[in-house]
Amino acid sequence: MKKRHQQKLIFLSLSLILLINIPFVFAYNSDVSVLGFPLFYFFIFVIWLISVVISFSILKKYSD
Numbered sequence: 001m002k003k004r005h006q007q008k009l010i011f012l013s014l015s016l017i018l019l020i021n022i023p024f025v026f027a028y029n030s031d032v033s034v035l036g037f038p039l040f041y042f043f044i045f046v047i048w049l050i051s052v053v054i055s056f057s058i059l060k061k062y063s064d
Helices: 003-019 022-027 039-062
Strands: none
Touching (some): 003 039
16 A cells, blocks of 8 residues: 555544544534434444545555
C-alpha cells in the first residue's frame, strides 16, 4: 500500500476520534429517537457504518 493511501486511513481514524469525542457524544445524547432507536445509538451506528464503507473502498480500490 502506498503512503498516500495509508495517510487516507490515518486521516479517517483521526476524524473518527474527533467525531466520537465527548462534545459530540453529549450533543447527540437526548431522548429523541430515529427509526425507533435513540439518537445516540443511531449516531454511533451511522458513523461506524460510514467508516467501514470508506475503509473498504480505500482498501479495495488501492490494494496492491
